[in-house]
Amino acid sequence: xxPTDESSTDGGVQLSDDQLFGQLADSDSVELSGxxxxxxxxxxxxxxxxxxxxxxxxxxxxxLIISLxxxxxxxxxxxIEAPATNQAPTNHPPFVGGFGxxxxxxxxIDLAQVSLGGVSLPWLSIEFPLGADNYxxxxxxxLVHATPDMLEMVVAGAIVSVGFATLIGVTAGxxxxxxxxxxxxxxxxxxxxxxxxxxxxxxxxxxxRQAWLVGVILAIxxxxxxxxxxxxxxxxxxxxxxxxASRTMGLPSRTILSRDVxxxxxxxxxxxAAQAGRKxxxxxxxxxxxxxxxFTTANWGIMMDTAYSEAFALVDLGNFYQILWPMSAxxxxxxxxxxxxQGMDRVFNPRIRARHAKTVGGDDEQPPT
Amino acid sequence: xxxxxxxxxxxxxxxxxxLAGFDYYWRKIGHAFVTLISVTTIxxxxxxxxxxxxxxxxxxxxEAQLEGSGQAADPEILDQMVQVHTGFDPSQPIYMQYFExxxxxxxYQDFGQSIQYxxxxxxxxxxxxxxxxxxxxxGLALGYSTNILLGAAMAYKEGSRFDGTMTVVAxxxxxxxxxxxxxxxxxxxxxxxxxxxxxxxYDTSIEAGLNPAFMASIVHHGALPIMSSFIVGFGGGALxxxxxxxRILGADYLRVARLRGIGSVRIATRYVARxxxxxxxxxxxxxxxxxxxxxxxxxxxxxxxxxGWYTFDAINMRDYPLLMGSFLxxxxxxxxxxxxxxxxxxxxxxxxxxxxxxxxx
Numbered sequence: 001x002x003p004t005d006e007s008s009t010d011g012g013v014q015l016s017d018d019q020l021f022g023q024l025a026d027s028d029s030v031e032l033s034g035x036x037x038x039x040x041x042x043x044x045x046x047x048x049x050x051x052x053x054x055x056x057x058x059x060x061x062x063x064l065i066i067s068l069x070x071x072x073x074x075x076x077x078x079x080i081e082a083p084a085t086n087q088a089p090t091n092h093p094p095f096v097g098g099f100g101x102x103x104x105x106x107x108x109i110d111l112a113q114v115s116l117g118g119v120s121l122p123w124l125s126i127e128f129p130l131g132a133d134n135y136x137x138x139x140x141x142x143l144v145h146a147t148p149d150m151l152e153m154v155v156a157g158a159i160v161s162v163g164f165a166t167l168i169g170v171t172a173g174x175x176x177x178x179x180x181x182x183x184x185x186x187x188x189x190x191x192x193x194x195x196x197x198x199x200x201x202x203x204x205x206x207x208x209r210q211a212w213l214v215g216v217i218l219a220i221x222x223x224x225x226x227x228x229x230x231x232x233x234x235x236x237x238x239x240x241x242x243x244x245a246s247r248t249m250g251l252p253s254r255t256i257l258s259r260d261v262x263x264x265x266x267x268x269x270x271x272x273a274a275q276a277g278r279k280x281x282x283x284x285x286x287x288x289x290x291x292x293x294x295f296t297t298a299n300w301g302i303m304m305d306t307a308y309s310e311a312f313a314l315v316d317l318g319n320f321y322q323i324l325w326p327m328s329a330x331x332x333x334x335x336x337x338x339x340x341x342q343g344m345d346r347v348f349n350p351r352i353r354a355r356h357a358k359t360v361g362g363d364d365e366q367p368p369t
Numbered sequence: 370x371x372x373x374x375x376x377x378x379x380x381x382x383x384x385x386x387x388l389a390g391f392d393y394y395w396r397k398i399g400h401a402f403v404t405l406i407s408v409t410t411i412x413x414x415x416x417x418x419x420x421x422x423x424x425x426x427x428x429x430x431x432e433a434q435l436e437g438s439g440q441a442a443d444p445e446i447l448d449q450m451v452q453v454h455t456g457f458d459p460s461q462p463i464y465m466q467y468f469e470x471x472x473x474x475x476x477y478q479d480f481g482q483s484i485q486y487x488x489x490x491x492x493x494x495x496x497x498x499x500x501x502x503x504x505x506x507x508g509l510a511l512g513y514s515t516n517i518l519l520g521a522a523m524a525y526k527e528g529s530r531f532d533g534t535m536t537v538v539a540x541x542x543x544x545x546x547x548x549x550x551x552x553x554x555x556x557x558x559x560x561x562x563x564x565x566x567x568x569x570x571y572d573t574s575i576e577a578g579l580n581p582a583f584m585a586s587i588v589h590h591g592a593l594p595i596m597s598s599f600i601v602g603f604g605g606g607a608l609x610x611x612x613x614x615x616r617i618l619g620a621d622y623l624r625v626a627r628l629r630g631i632g633s634v635r636i637a638t639r640y641v642a643r644x645x646x647x648x649x650x651x652x653x654x655x656x657x658x659x660x661x662x663x664x665x666x667x668x669x670x671x672x673x674x675x676x677g678w679y680t681f682d683a684i685n686m687r688d689y690p691l692l693m694g695s696f697l698x699x700x701x702x703x704x705x706x707x708x709x710x711x712x713x714x715x716x717x718x719x720x721x722x723x724x725x726x727x728x729x730x
Contacts, residue, residue, distance in 0.1 A: 189404045191655060192707050194699040196662035197680060198411075201696045204684045205415055225655055282546045286666045289548065292684055304552075314556040323556075327549045335544035342540065 041263070059343025062274075065336025073147035083141035087132070091311065094131035094139075094321050130325050134311040139303070139325050146298035149211040150281065153297075157215030157222065157280035158273045164219070165226035166269060170257055172227070173234025184231065187224045195221030196283060203292050211297040214287075218280045226272045233268060237261050267344055274341040278334045285330055300326035376716075397711045401704045406471065408700045412693045413470050480697060481690035483683075490694035494676055500570055501668070501675030502702060504594045505660045511595065512602020513653060517646060520610020524645075527615055539607045542600070547663050551597035551670045558593060565593050568672030594671045601663045602656060606649060613645035643717070650714055657706040661699050676702075 054060060081087075130140040172183035199217055208214045237243060238261070246256045287293045288301025295302055307313040307322035314323070431450045473479035480490035519539070523532045559567040571586045617623065618641065626636055664677035672678070676698050683691035 185400065185403070188400055189407055192401070192404050192658055192700075192703055193408060194658050194662045194696075194703050196665055197696045197699045200665065200680065200684065201412070201415060201692060204692060205689075278544075285546070286548055290666060290669055290681060290684075308552070314552060315560050317556065317561055320556060323552060327552065331545050331549060334546070335541060338540055338544050 056343040058339040062336045062340030062343055065332060066340060069147060069333050072144050073151040076144040077148060080141055080144045082145055083137045085135040085137050087136060087138055090134060090136040091319060092128050092132035094129060131321050133306055133322050139322065142303055143325060143329055146300055149297040149299060152211040153215035153284055154277040154280050156212035157219045158277045160216050161219035161222035161276045162226065162269055162273045165223040165230060169227035169230030170234050170261060173231035174238055174257055174261060187227050191224035200292050203287065207294045209294060209296045214284055214293060215280055218283050222276045222279050230265060233265055234261060237264055271341040271344045274337045278337040281330060281334060300329055394712060397708060401708050404704060408697060409471050409474055412696060413467055480694035483691045484688045485686045490690050494679060494694055494698045497675050497679055498698065498702065501664050501677055504591060504598055505664055507595045508598025509602040509656060509660045511599045513606060515603060516606030516610050519607040521614055523611040524614030524618060542603065547597050547600040548666045548670060550600045551667055554593045554596055555670060566590050570673055594667050594673055597667050598660055598663060601660045610645060610649055613648055614641055617641050617644050650717060654707050654710050657710065658703050661703050
C-alpha cells in the first residue's frame with residue numbers, strides 16, 4: 001500500500017495514482033504505537049461486534065445475568081457474612097411472613113435504621129430470605145459464597161478448553177494433509193470417549209482439591225466439538241485471498257494464523273467460551289451432587305447433595321426450597337450464558353443474519369463497523 | 370435409474386461395510402478400534418502406572434485384610450489376589466502387564482473381578498447394560514425427533530408468534546440441566562403425585578418374563594429416566610434445526626424445484642428435511658456420548674441399576690476394577706452407537722464416502 005516512486009507501467013496517468021492513493025497512504029504511513037494498535041484491534045474485533053450484539057435483547061440480558069453473578073462472586077463474599085451452621089434455625093423456611101413481612105415486625109424483611117457517618121438512615125434489614133438448610137446454615141449466604149469458586153472453575157475450564165480447541169482446530173484446518181488427519185483422529189477419539197465417566201474415573205483416583213483444577217479436568221471433555229467446528233471454519237478461511245497473499249509473501253504459518261486467521265474466529269471462540277462455561281457448571285455441579293469430588297471447594301452441587309440426601313428435599317416437599325435455590329442459580333447462570341452466546345451468534349453467523357436482514361427488508365443492513 | 374442403483378449399492382455397502390471394503394467404513398472401524406485401545410491404555414495407566422494408583426491401594430487393602438484375619442501377608446499371595454481382581458500380575462514387567470491387560474479385554478472380555486460383589490466385572494455390567502441402553506436410546510430418539518419436528522415447524526412459521534415463543538421456550542429448556550429436570554420429575558411425579566415409582570427397574574412382585582404386566586412395569590419404571598434423558602437429547606437441537614431449515618428454505622435450488630413444479634410433499638421431505646437433518650446427524654454422534662455419560666447421574670437419582678448406577682456404586686465402595694470396567698463399558702457402548710450412526714450416515718449423505726482431501730500447506 002505504500003506509495004512508490006516507480007513510474008506506472010501500464011501507461012496510465014500518473015496524477016490519478018497520487019490522487020487515489022495519496023490520502024490513503026498518508027493516513028496509513030503513520031507509525032502506530034503498540035497501544036494504538038491494541039486499541040484498533042480491540043475496536044475492530046471486540047467493540048464493534050459488541051455494539052452490534054448489544055442491539056439484541058438476548059445479549060443484553062445475558063451480559064446482565066453474567067455480570068450479576070460476577071458481582072456476587074467478587075463483591076458478594078465481602079459484603080455478605082460467611083455461612084455457618086446454626087446461624088439460623090434448622091430448616092428455616094424462605095420468605096417468612098410473605099409480603100406482609102415488609103410492613104410488619106419480624107419475618108424475612110424489616111425496616112431498620114443504619115447510621116452512616118452519624119446520620120441515621122432508613123434501611124432494610126433482611127433476615128435469611130432464602131431460608132436455611134438442615135444444619136441451620138443460611139442458603140442465600142451459601143449461594144453467594146459458593147460463587148467465587150464456581151467462577152474460578154468456569155474461567156479455568158473455559159480458557160483451557162477453548163485454548164486447546166483453538167490450537168488443535170486452527171492448526172489442523174490450516175495445515176491440512178497429514179497434520180489434519182492426525183489431529184482430527186485425536187479429536188475424534190476424545191470426542192467418542194464418554195466424557196463424564198472419564199472425568200469421574202480421573203477424579204476418583206486423583207481428587208482435585210482446587211476449584212481451577214476441577215475446571216481444567218472438566219475441560220478434557222469440552223474441547224473436541226469446538227476443535228472440529230473451528231477446523232471447518234478455518235477450512236473456508238484458508239481459501240481467502242488475503243490468506244493466500246500472506247502465504248505467497250512467504251510469511252511463516254505462525255504469523256498467518258495469528259494475524260489473519262485467528263482474529264476472524266474471535267467471536268466464534270467467544271460464543272464457544274460461553275458454551276464451555278455452561279458445560280463446566282453443568283458437569284461440576286453433577287459431580288459434586290454425586291459426591292465424586294472432594295468437598296474442599298464451595299459449590300452449588302454440594303448444597304443440592306445436602307438437601308437431597310440429608311434434608312430429603314424431594315420426599316418432604318416442605319424442604320424442597322433447599323434444593324430449588326441452588327438449582328435455580330444453575331438454570332439462571334446457564335440461561336445467561338446461552339443468551340449471551342446466541343446474541344453473539346447474530347454478529348458472527350451470516351446465515352442467521354442474512355435471513356434476518358431479508359425479513360427486515362433488502363440488503364441495507366449496516367456492516368458491523 | 371442409475372442413481373437409484375448407486376444408492377442401493379451404497380445401502381448394501383453400508384450394511385456390510387466391512388465386507389464391501391469401502392475405505393470410509395474401514396476408516397471408521399479403525400477409528401473405533403484405536404479409540405478402544407487408547408481408552409484401555411488410559412485405564413491401564415491410571416490403574417497401574419500413576420503413583421498412588423489403585424493397584425497399590427488394593428494391595429495394601431488386601432494386606433490389611435489378611436493381617437486382620439491373622440494370616441501372614443505373603444507378597445506372592447497378595448500379587449495373586451491383585452491379579453485376580455485386575456487381570457494383571459504386579460510382579461511382571463510393565464509391558465507384559467499392559468499386553469495381558471489389553472489382550473484380556475479385547476480377546477476374552479475379561480475386565481477383572483469386582484471387589485465388593487466378587488463376580489467378574491463383565492458379567493455384572495453385561496447384565497446391567499441393556500437397561501442403560503434402553504433408557505439412553507429412547508431418550509435420545511425422543512429428543513431428536515422432537516428437535517426435528519419442532520425445528521421444522523418453527524422454520525415453517527418463521528417470524529410468527531409461535532416461532533418467537535418457542536425460540537424462547539427452547540432456549541430456556543436448553544439451560545436446564547438434565548439432572549435438575551430429573552430431580553423435579555422425581556419430586557413431583559414420583560413423590561408428590563405418586564404417578565411413577567421413585568426407583569428400580571421393574572416391579573419385583575411381578576413375575577419376570579414376556580407377560581404384559583411385566584413389560585408395562587418396565588415402561589412405568591423407565592418413564593421418568595427416559596423423560597430426563599430426553600432433556601439431554603433435546604439440547605439446542607431444535608434451534609439448530611430451525612436455523613438449518615430457514616437457510617435451506619431461502620436457497621436457490623428450492624426455488625428452482627418449485628418452478629419445476631415438484632410437489633410440496635416431495636420438496637418438504639427430499640429437499641428441506643434431508644438437508645436440514647444432515648448437520649443434526651453429525652451432532653447426534655456427540656449426543657450419543659453425552660447421553661450415555663448422563664446415565665451415571667440419572668441412574669443415581671432414580672436408583673436405576675444400569676451401568677451408570679454401578680459406576681456410582683464403584684466410586685463409593687472404592688471398587689476400582691468395577692469402576693474401570695464400567696468406564697470401558699461406556700466407551701464400548703458409545704463406540705457401537707457412533708459406528709451405527711456413521712454407517713447409516715453414509716446412506717443419508719452420499720458425499721460422506723468421498724471425503725475431500727485438501728491440499729497440505
